[in-house]
Each structure stands twice: as structure tokens, then as C-alpha cells.
Amino acid sequence: MSLTVNLLLNGVALGMLIFLIAVGLTLIFGLMGVLNFAHGAIFAWGAYVGWAVYGATGSFILAILAGTATGFVLGFVMERFFIRPFYGNHVAQILLTLGLMIVLTEGIKIFFGPNILGFDKPELLQGVVTILQDPFPVYRIFTIGVGALVLIGVHYLLSRTKYGIIIRAGVQDPEMVQALGIDVRKVFALVFAFGAGLASFGAVIAGPSFGSLHPEIGMQNQLAAFIVIVIGGIGNFVGAAIGAVLVGITQTLMAYYLPEAALAVNVALMALVLILKPEGLFGLRR
Amino acid sequence: MTTLLTVKGIQTFIGQYHILQGVDLEVEQGRVTLILGRNGAGKTTTLRSIMGLTPAKQGQIVFDGEEIQTLKPHLIAQKGIGYVPEDQGVFSDLTVEENMKLAIRKLDDATRARQDFVLDLFPDLKIAWKRKGGNLSGGQKQMLSIARAFVNDNRLLLIDEPSKGLAPIVVEKVMESILELKKRTTIVLVEQNFLMASGVGDDVFILDDGHTVYRGSMADVRSDEAVKKKYLGIGL
Amino acid sequence: MSDYLLETKGLTIQFGGHVAVSDVSFQIKRHTFTSIIGPNGAGKTTFFNLISGQLKPTAGQVIFQGRDITKMPVHQRTRLGLGRSFQLTNVFPNLSVLENVRVAVQAASGGGFRLFSHYKKFHRYEERAMELLTLAHLDGKEGHLAKHLSHGDKRKLEIAILLALEPDVLLLDEPTAGMSLEEVPQIIEVIRSLKDSGQHTVLLIEHKIDMVLGLSDALAVLFNGKLLAQGSPDEIMQNELVQSAYLGGLYDDAVNG
Amino acid sequence: MRERIFNNKWLLAAVLVLLAILPFVGTSQFLMLMLIQVFILAVYGMSYDLLLGYTGIVSFGHAIFFGTGAYSVGILLTKMENPNLLFVAFLIAIVFSAVVALLLGVLSLRVKDVYFSMITLAFAELFFIVAEKWSSLTGGNDGIPYIRVPELFRERVSLYFIALGFLVVMFLFLRRVVDSPLGRVLQAIRENERRAESLGYNVLQYKLVSIVISGMVAAMAGGMWAVLQRYVSTTVFSLDQTISALLMTIIGGVGTLTGAILGAGVITFANEWLSSLASVHPIFERWLIFFGIIYIVIVMYFPKGIIGTIRDKWARSSERGKRDAAQTDQRGKSVL
Amino acid sequence: SSSSTGGSSESGSKDPIKVGVVTSKSGALEAYGMQEINGLNLGIKYATGGTNEVNGRKIEVLVEDDAGKPDEGIKKARKLLEEEKVDILQGSANSAVALALLPLAEEYKKVIIVDPAATDEITGKNFNKYVFRTGRNLSQDAATGAKYAVDTLGKKFFHLAPDYVFGKSSAAAWKAAIEKSGGSVVQEEFAPLNTQDFTPYLQKATQSGADVLIVTWAGAGGASLFKQINELKIAEKMKITTGIPDIAGIKAMGESAVGLTGMTAYYHGAAKNPENDWLVENHKKEFNGAPPDLFTAGGFTAGIAIVEAIKKANSTDSEKLIAALEGMSVKGAKGTYTFRKEDHQALQPMYIVKLEKKDGFDYLVPTLVKELSPEETAPPIQK
Ligand SMILES: Nc1ncnc2c1ncn2[C@@H]1O[C@H](COP(=O)(O)OP(=O)(O)OP(=O)(O)O)[C@@H](O)[C@H]1O
Ligand SMILES: Nc1ncnc2c1ncn2[C@@H]1O[C@H](COP(=O)(O)OP(=O)(O)OP(=O)(O)O)[C@@H](O)[C@H]1O
Ligand SMILES: [Mg+2]
Ligand SMILES: [Mg+2]
DSSP: HHHHHHHHHHOOOHHHHHHHHHHHHHHIIIIOOOTTHHHHHHHHHHHHHHHHHHHHHHOOOHHHHHHHHHHHHHHHHHIEEEEGTTOOOHHHHHHHHHHHHHHHHHHHHHHHHHOOOOOOGGGOSEEEEEEEEEEEEHHHHHHHHHHHHHHHHHHHHHHSSSSHHHHHHHHHHHHHHTTOOOOHHHHHHHHHHHHHHHHHHHHHHHHHHHHHEEETTHHHHHHHHHHHHHHHHOOOHHHHHHHHHHHHHHHHHHHHOGGGGGGGHHHHHHHHHHHTTTTTTTOOEE | OOOOEEEEEEEOOOOOOEEEEEEEEEEEESSSSEEEETTTTSSSHHHHHHHHHSSSSSSEEEEEEOOOOTTOHHHHTTTTEEEOOTTTTTOTTHHHHHHHHOSSSOOHHHHHHHHHHHHHOOOOHTTTTTTTGGGGGGHHHHHHHHHHHTTTTTEEEEEETTTOOOOHHHHHOOOOOOHHHHTTTTEEEOOOHHHHHHOSSSSEEEEEEEEEEEEEEHHHHHHHHIIIIIIIIIOO | OOSEEEEEEEEEEETTEEEEEEEEEEEEETOOOOEEOOOOSHHHHHHHHHHHHOOOOOOEEEETTEEETTTTHHHHEEEEEEEESSSSSSOTSBBHHHHHHHHHHHHHTTTOOOOOGGGGGGGHHHHHHHHHHHHTOOTTTTTTTTTSSOOOHHHHHHHHHHTOOSEEEEEESSSSTTTTTTTTTHHHHHHHHHHHHTTTTTEHHHHHEEEEHOOSSEEEEETTEEEEEOOOHHHHHHOHHIIIIIITTHHHHHHHH | HHHHHHHHHHHHHHHHHHHHHHHGTOOOOHHHHHHHHHHHHHHHHHHHHHHHHHHHOOOOOOHHHHHHHHHHHHHHHHHSOOOOGHHHHHHHHHHHHHHHHHHHHHHHSOHHHHHHHHHHHHHHHHHHHHHOOOOHHHHHGOOOOOOOOGGGSSHHHHHHHHHHHHHHHHHHHHHHHSSSSSHHHHHHHOOOHHHHHHHTTTHHHHHHHHHHHHHHHHHHHHHHHHHHOOOOOOOGHHHHHHHHHHHHHHHHTTTTTTTHHHHHHHHHHHHHHHHHHHHTGGGGGGTHHHHHHHHHHHHOTTTTOOHEEEHHHHHHHHTOHHHHHHHHOOOOSOOO | OOOOOOSSOTTTSOOOOOEEEEOOOSSTHHHHHHHHHHHHHHHHHHHHSSOOOOTTTTEEEEEEEEETHHHHHHHHHOOOOOOOSSSEEEEEEEHHHHHHHHHHHHTTOOOOEEOOOGGGGGTTTTTTEEEEEOOOOHHHHHHHHHHHHOOOOOOEEEEEESSSHHHHHHHHHHHHHHHHHHEEEEEEEEEEETOOOOOOHHHHHHHTTTTTEEOOOSSSSSHHHHHHHHHHGGGGEEEEEEOOOHHHHHHHGGGTTTTTEEEEEETTOOSSSSSHHHHHHHHHHHTTTTOOOOHHHHHHHHHHHHHHHHHHHOOOOOOHHHHHTTOEEETTTTTEEETTTTTOBBEEEEEEEEEEETTTTSSSEEEEEEEOOTTTTTTOOOO
């Protein structure tokens, strides 16, 4: 009993971590339809800058701010100078974002070196609490909390403002949105930058949870991010969150009960979901 | 009578194709100006050039005394120009409600009143309020597209073939509302349905092969069999 | 075997709570010309979609040539001889106008899986496609990409593609919407010639009432998804509801004249 | 128009002749090796273009076929006593990959667009994992070294001509496919699947045929790769392997076939050149960054790939008016 | 075939001797590759007394990047062999690349000195007579760690390793070594290499009834794993041992690994001999005060072995080099290395170290607990 509860809690925490990684991508890929292979690299930049600022100032808050800002700026520049002409053109996006991914990842090696770096948890969030006899790290509780806040915040932003519908409309027919008097390019730039900022925000939160950073950390997590978005149903923000938690729990349970298959969990889950429900769990049938 | 919109010798290219090769228009305040012409004559491209969607390479477009041919479409729209495109431009992933919400530039009482007006004009939209744009019938899409343009306080409306796909009684209602709107706004109308066009039009420009080839009043055209036959192919 | 070429029995489709086509039972005789009219959103296009297979009904049957085809996929229905055009233009945007039609001609002749005969050898197809383009007033534009056509020209392409399929039954969904004044009569002539050939069965959705009256052997009226009336053009035009709720005053001349 | 077609045919023939005399003019062993790699990868790229450029489906699992071919040939050659049974190994590889392609198609083609991409990616991952876990057969990550091949396939010059012949035959075959009635239907499906269906084409069947042909060709390329390297490891099933097909096709120009050949050349030689620059100046230590920049530059300046964009420019500058331009705009039409 | 005879020749030649290195200068194992290259260069320098010349011929080291991909490695090796006509090969950081190079050494009849790739297969199943290895193999790692663990930590073991060939081979090697020393492995678990949450595996470990948790983890996850071990207080429930990583890896583990004991192939502070002293001094001089790292030692020793073999054979002819190398002992960074005649694996000293906090270091310093002799850790002959 206590074991199961503990495993489930860990699953949820892992899921929320994956969600934090995926949340920016739900905007950029899920809503704007950009197949962004550089997302992981932006994530990594956020984590590294957060790490550096944390190391230099000792303030985790500053680290979060700096990391987030890094992603925001990178995203803005990327959208403005590279992505903009290629909305709706997946083929060009693939090549372009792969190129950006390489440049950004190599950039990390130039600035921070190719080695593994340790990322410690802030003092306040270290330690464990005991839940049903088993230790449960405080930082994971923090992660779950932050994930929930981000979920609510972004959901609010999309449902209570016009941004959500402008993006959805703009993806289909940007000209018509402009003809309605909306500067769709500005909105896209902002949302893209916001998505990238969210990625790097998630990265600073995730960094201490991983405990270490390496230049490929973004690539390593990018696939999981794509997977949860697809499982949840592309474009469905809440779906992505549910998908992430589902993946987190499945991973944890499989790791315990069927470790031989743990390697295949994510992709097998995605394949299964798609075979049973071709548009993802909460996607719209088109 | 004041001229609200002047189009002077615009030349428009799409890719390498020279589509408009000298189109002139003069649109008088408070009147309905018709643009007529064969398929492929350049009517749609003219409206798109005014909106800035396919910017004119040469020539001038003057709206209310200001040159707008170099402005971006959203700025042109913000000047108070509404556009009903020929393919409706309905967002299929958005509900009717969201389509309307997106279109509304400023939500004030006057706008709410106009929204009530268009929903009375097209009760279908009320019924389909929560339906996705992509699931509407052809005619309902056309209604939604018109409604989006009518809901704002526009000074100029560019309407591309509104009657297409609409049931006769709805066409009639649209005609009536255009006549009604004429009191507060100015309308440029592209229309193939001559019955409707001649019912609402004041001035007429005829395009052919990317050029303005004729201008006159509706009354002139109605009575000028030669023009009708030559440019519109109506041999009555 | 039944007398009817095409028949629907209790055809119904529901989207969420909304019944778009409701219990429509409808019969069409071979080589007749039937038009369907009705207000916007009445369910006309949806009815076509059910016949041609784009949608599957929640209840009811579609029977074609005595066979129940309710569950048959779209492509098989087309092969059986049910061809349709679309209300909202639906072509192959990055193929040339000629190729758009050629690929339809090829479909009709069933030559799709052939690998080792170069397409250029299929001169027949190309010639036939050119004939159809001429018929649809698109000659001279065969080299354009379909996406570069003006709206009216796309409508013509739509018709040419349908004709290329040489179907027994043609389902035409507002074929002339947006077509220019001078060309509408010519396209109508094309449609009329189909009727006159005595080879085809035509089902037409159209709001241009004068056109409908001039062409149709029979008229059906859909209202709110239900089949309201069916009969000769004259009978239908006398119908009160059709007069008031569909036609309004604009077409008084057409009806009375 | 005619003239241009004519010219291009001659251009390709000239390139072919050039390649054919290359081994006899003192070309280094290593350059030949690079060219052999280009020829094999070009076939792999072209097989991908059949899916991406002509059928309009973005698969993230193409490595499955390359890997199936490579492993089938590699394992069979290791297990068989006589390396001269190479052709048997290839035959088995082709048949096996056709079966795999068919199964994969049936399972994943009901899923559309990006979802299709992702499900193929999932299957590719699963293949990768199986290859990793079944290490008694595959050697896992460590791979299978010491694959024996017939002498003719070891000798650089003869292998060069075999690979060149392989490329030419596969190019002619695929060009025939895309220009056949079948190929035209695939292009129609790419443009508008629903409409193709309503013309009476069984879209699923056509897509399956496309995947199976593509899969078999990719598997042959994989088999050739195993023969060239005489070594196979799980990397043949990796996402990188799929991405390399994507890159070659996109860089050269989607829907052009010749583009994939050019793309394979660009990637192989750029890789070699950039990585050897590292010893020239420390600024090139991080040479991968220049690779990234090449991708970006290509997208920005050759948005339709190198061949695709040049062809567009060509059409435009020839100023033959609208009709002609429109025709060359048509992606499906081969330059030949 | 295309094997060449270009550079191998009599002692009279003045052509430079070319050593071709294929290793990772990019990709996941970049750092290891760089350690190897730096070590190699220093080794040659040391063995030639700073002249980089042997028998009057200059030694040229040509490095090619395999990016961690076997296919790339094969191409680069062929380039070195065909274009540069290298006399001897050295590599690589990645085991798969090293394995892919073995047949090329045989085909081109060139000696390859393998380091730091550690998989047993290189000097085992896939051995050919051109293959020599200065680096230790997985069985040597296991023999070192297992012997110490069974003697001092406990008898029942739980092994956590990454789920791919490396992890499986390691586990097998450890199992054999543990059983040989009189212990038993009660459970082995393999987690995906990219695992980020190890909780389920650690829970299993604590429930397995084992006294000792063996962690075999290469790559980035290691630091995370030890932080989680620390956080979940696993050390209160069982003893833990592992292979100690390179300095960057230790640094990344942070405070969480204080007191951790495990085996290592090299730490510059653990080895006590003149070669190592020279290496540490010169490495610091050349690289901004940075000490040699985990795989610098192997590269260094490979460099020395190359020079010594050429001296002894008085030739770069491969057959003569093989004859010289077989059974040869060289003095390297850890002391005496001996290339076993049977499988050309160098037997070498190995270390047990403990991570301790020390002033002046920004990482936990591996302090020598025990040095094991080459014989004690000799792996079985597996070829
Ligand atoms: N994107 C495009 N690329 C190339 N040519 C185009 C493009 N759009 C339109 N054209 C061409 O420009 C000409 C004018 O088109 P336009 O759509 O303005 O005509 P129109 O008068 O509105 O016709 P219709 O009555 O059929 O709507 C046509 O010949 C058309 O083929
Ligand atoms: N997929 C769907 N989901 C929900 N409602 C739908 C869907 N498809 C159609 N409808 C609704 O069903 C009704 C019938 O639509 P249909 O397109 O058949 O009308 P129509 O008679 O062809 O009208 P029009 O003359 O305007 O083309 C409309 O009210 C439409 O909103
Ligand atoms: Mg138009
Ligand atoms: Mg309709």
C-alpha cells in the first residue's frame, strides 16, 4: 500500500516535471504547429544560465528569472529572424530547427564546456518528508506545485484572453487574421517567445531535480515532451498535462514492476494511444 | 460628395505573375460601388490589394486622404476597413462565437448592438453559435463572414461575392441590410449575381484582364446594352 | 430489382445533439434530373455527403443499383458510378489544371496501379482531359497550378474533374456559385447536355432557382434536415413554405413567369 | 521547355560519365570511398523522397527499413558460410523489409499528419530497442564486426562501380515509379487525400504501395551499407539515421529525386570537410556549429532545397510567361 | 585489397612515424576523447625525452573525430590508413567504435592500441592479433571492485546498471568476479540510460535483502543517481559501491557522495611513481593547472607503449611491433603494465578509493584506500 502510494506520487512528480518541460512546446508545437527541434536546446540554455546565475548569486529566484529571460530572448530572436517565414512549412521547419538545435547545443559547449555539471537544490527545498513511512523529497512537492500553477496560469491566459484564438486562427489563415485588424506577427512572436520562456523556466525548475546538467539534456527530454503532447492530443493544453502525468506514472510503475520494458515505455504508450485513438487522448478528430 | 477611397493605376504582382496592370477606382462616401468583370479579371486581387494582402507594387491607394498602399493589412483594417473575402475566411477550428470574438475590434455597447443586429439578420448563426466554423454549411460560412465585417464600426466595407451560396431569401436580406448600412458606411461590392448587384449598386467599375475598362453609374450600365454584352456577357 | 437507381431509406445523421439530416427517404429514377433546394443549413450538402460516403449515417440506408452501399467506402462508391462535385472548391492545389483532370480521367479508366507504362504514353488521358477543359472554358489555362486559379475558374475545374469521372450519377453541389454571368449559361448548357444525353442521372443542389426550374424533372425540398416535399417543379413552386421561407420576394418573377 | 529537358538529360549523362571515369584518373581510395557512401545514401534519400516528396507523408521511422536491410544482410552474411550468397541475403532482406513495411503501414497509416510522424517514430524507437536488447543476435550497441563479403565487394574500384550502378538503377526505377500512373496518383494524394479518394482511388492501398516500395529500396541501401562498412550496430535504427534521410531530401529539394542525390553529396562532403577543419584552426574545434549554420543558410536561401530552388529560379528567369512557369512550379514533375 | 605498405619500413627512413587516432572529439564522450588525446601526446613526449622522435624519426599524431558513431569511425580510420598511411592506430572513447575498428586493423595489417574503450569483447570474442589494449577492461573493473566489496562491505549484492550492452556486460563481469570472491548477486536491475527518476530502482534495492548496492553508471545520469541515493538516505539501509567517475563527474555529484567508496582505473593522486609525477606536472603546465583525469593515464601509457614498442622492434613493421608488444611491460601512469601474450590485454594496477572532502578542492577527492596488483585483477582470457 505505502509502496504503491509512493510510486504513484513519484509518478505524478515525474509527470509534472515532464509537463514543465513540455509546456512551452504545447504552445509552439501544439498550438502554433511549429515542429521545433530546437526546443530542447532552448530548455538546455535556460538550465545552464539558471545554473550559472544560481552559482554566482546563490539566489534561486534570480536563477529562475535569468533562465526564463534567456529562453524568452532566444525564442524571440528565433521567431523573428528564422521561423517567421516558415509557418505551416514543416519541411523547412525541420531543417531550420535542427540547424538551430546544433548551433545552440554547440554554443553551450563553448560557453559552459562539454562536461557534466552538478545542479544543487536550494537549501529551503532540500530534504524529505515522510509519507506513509517512505521518504519523499520536498523538491518533488515543489515541482508538483509549480507544475499545477503553470497549468492554471497558462490555461487562464489562453481561455480568458484572445491570444488562444488568435493563434489557432493565425495558424490556419494568418492573412485573414490580419485583415481583421490584428497584428498576427506580433502575437506569434510573443507567443513563441513566451513558449520558449516557459521551456527555460521549466528547465531551471527541472535542473535541481535532475541534479546535473549536460549539453544534450535538452535533446534527451525533448522527445518526452513531444510524446506527451501527442498523447494528450495536439493543441490540447490540459491534455498535455494529463498526458505528462500519465507518462510519469506509467514510467514509474513499469520501472518497478516490469523494468525489462522500461526502456520502451514512452514510445510504446504513444504508439498504443495512437493506434486506439488516432488523434490522441483529448485531440479533435479532424 | 466626397471621395473616401481612390485607387490610382495600381499594378500588383503575385510571385512572378503580373496580375493587376492598372486598376483605377473612385469610391464615394456613402455609396455602394460595384466591381464587375469576368472570372479571373482581377476583382478579388483588387480588393486584396486595397487590404494590403497582395500589396500593389505601383500606383496609389488613398483612403480618407491618406496613402495606405504601403501599410500592413492589420493597420489598414484598423483604419476602419472591413473585408469579406470570397472564400469566406472562416476559421474552421474556432467556434462561431470565437470567430466573432476574434473579429470584434472593440467591445462596446454599439458593437453589442451591431452584434444583435447581425444575429437577427442571420439567425442561423445564433443556432450554430457553439459549432466549429469548419462544420458550418456553405451558406452559414458566408453569413458568418459577412457578420464579422458588419459587427465592427467600419467606414468602408470590401465585400467579395456575398450572395454566393446563400438562399434567395437570405440574399434578399443581405441586400436590404446593405442598403441600410449605406447610411453609415461605404461599400465596395464584387458581385456576379447581377440581379442583386443592380439592386444595390450606385457606381460601377468593370475590370478586364487586370485593367479598369469601364466606369459609370448603375443606371448607365443597366441601360447600356453594349457594355453589358461586351464586358459582362449579358445579352438580354 | 427496384425501379430506382438510387434510394435512401430513413437516412439520418446526428452531430452531437443536432440532427442535420433526419429520416430522409428518397428515390431517384434512372436518367432523371432532380434538384434539391432548401434554406442554408437545411442539410443538403450533408445529404450528399451521406450518399457519396464522406459521412456515415447514424441511421438509415443508401441503396444504389439495388445494392446497400451504406457502409461502402468513398472510393468504391465512385467506382460504382457515383460521382460528385464539392460546394467548397476541392481540387489538387499544386498540380496543374491539366493534371487535375488527367488524374480523374485515369481514375475512371482504372489505370492507377500501373507502374511500368510511362504516363506520357497515356496520351488518351491527356487528350480527353483537354477536351473536358475546353468544355469547362478552361482551355488556355491547362498549365496553371490549380491554386493559382481565380475562384470562378476553380469552380469550372471542379466540374471538369467530375465530368472526367464519367459517373452514372452526378451529384452537383452548387456548381455555378461564383461563376461569371456570361459563363453560367454555358455551364448550364453542359449540364443540360448531360441530361439530354439520356446516359446520366443528375442530382443538383442549387440556390439559383431559375436554373433549377429550367433543368429539373423533379424537385425535392429539404428543411431542417427533413424532406419537406418532393414533386414536379410547378408543384413545389406553389408550396407556401417554400415561397415564404426560402424564396422570399426576390424571385417572384422567376416563379410566376 | 523541350530544350531544357534535353539539356538536363545531357547534364546528368555527363555527370555519370565523369563519375565512371573517375577511378581511372588517379582518384584516391578515400575519395572513392566517400563517393560510394554518397551513392548508397543517395538511394536511401531517394527512397525517402518517394514518401515525403511524392506521397506527402512525413515518416520519422525510415531508419526501420535501412536498419532492417543492414541487419538482415549483416546477420545473414555472418551466419552463412559462403559470402558469395550475398544475393540471397539481399533477397531475404528485401522480402523481409517489404513485410515490415506492409505491417508498419497497416498499423500507422490510419493515423494522420504529425500523428503519423510520431507513431512511425515510436515504431522506429521500438525497433531500436529490440536491436539493443536482442544483443545475442545483433551485438546491441557494440554491433556486429567482421562481416564477410565477397572479394568483388571489398575491392574499392569494383565496389565503386557496383554502388554507382546501384544508384543509377534505383534512380531510373524510382523515376519510373513517380512518373507512372501510380506515381501520379501518389502526387494527387499528397495534394488532397480526400479528393483523391472521391475520385475512386483507394488511398490507403496506394500509400501502402508507396511505403512498401520505399521500404524495399531503403532496405537495399541499408544492405549495401552493411556491405560497405562490414559492420552493423544499432545506429542504423537510430533517429539520426531517419533524420539523415530527411536532411538529404530537404537539402536537395523535396520531390525531386535528384535533390536527394545532391543532398547526400552535400552532407557527406560537408561533414568530412568541416570535421577535418578542426585540425586547421581551433575555431573549428566546434565544427558541428558550422553544420548547423549550413542547414539554416540553406533554408533561408534555398527554401525549396537546392535543386528545387534553382529550378524555380531557372523557370522565373527564363520569363516564358505564366503557363510555363506554372508547369515548372509543379513539384511532381521531374527535371528530366 | 587496399592494404598498403607505405610508411612501414626500415630504421634508415627519415619519414615521420604516423600514429592515427580515432576518437570522440564531439558527441557524448567528447571529454573522454580529449583526455585520451592529451594523455597520448604527453606519453609520446615523455617516452621520447621531449623530442617526439624515435630512432631519428619524428612521431606525428593525427587525430580524427568519430563523433561517437561507429560508421564515422570506420570512415575516419580508412582515411587515416589510406590517405595518411599511418603506421599505428589508437582509439577510441566509444566501445562500439573501437569494435568497428578491429577488423580494419586486421585488414590493413596495422597495430591498434585500444584505450579507453573498455568492453571485454575487444580483447575477447572480437580479438585479432593486431589488437592491444592499454586500457583496463570491464572484467578488470569488476575484479577490482568485487574483491574489495566482498572482503569489506558484504556478501549479498544488488546491481543497478544501464539497460544496454555495456550495463549487461558489466553486470556479468561483476557477477563472475563476486562469485569468484565468495559473494552472491541477489538481484540485477537495468534502468534506461536516460532515466531521471531512480526511485523505483532504489526502492527495489532496499527491498532486495542485499547488503551492498553496486552502481554501474556511465554518463550523465550518474550524478543524478547519487543525489537521489543521498536524498532517499539509501546509505542508511545498505552499503554502496561504484566505479568512481572522472573529476567532472565527481564534481557533478556534489556533496552527495561524501564517503562513497569504489574502484577506479586512475586518479592522479592515487598513483605513486615517477611516470605519474611527470605526467601530473607536465599536464598541469600544459593545461592551465588542470591535473590529468581518469582517461589521461591510459592515453599516456598508450603513447609510451607505442614508443617503447618501436624502439624495441627497431621498426614500424606491424609483425615486428606485434612481436615486440606481446608480453612486453611498460612503465606508465599507474606503474607497470604488461600486455598479456594470450589476449594482448594490459594487466595493470587498479585502485579502490574513497571520496573525501578536502580543503582547496572544489570536488570530493578520491583518496586511496587500496591498490590492487595487476595479477589480483587479471581478467579471464575470453577470446
Ligand atoms: N496566387 C496566385 N498566383 C498566380 N496567379 C493568381 C493567383 N491568384 C490569382 N491569380 C490570377 O490572377 C488573375 C485574377 O484573379 P482574381 O482572383 O483577382 O480574379 P477575379 O476577378 O476575382 O475572378 P473570379 O470572378 O473568378 O473570382 C487570375 O487570372 C488568376 O489566375
Ligand atoms: N460535422 C458537423 N458537426 C456539426 N454540425 C454540422 C456538421 N456538419 C454540418 N453540420 C450542420 O448541419 C447543418 C446542415 O449543413 P449542410 O452543409 O448540409 O447544409 P446545406 O443544406 O448544404 O446548406 P447550404 O445551402 O448553406 O450549403 C448545418 O446547420 C451545419 O451547421
Ligand atoms: Mg474573385
Ligand atoms: Mg451546402
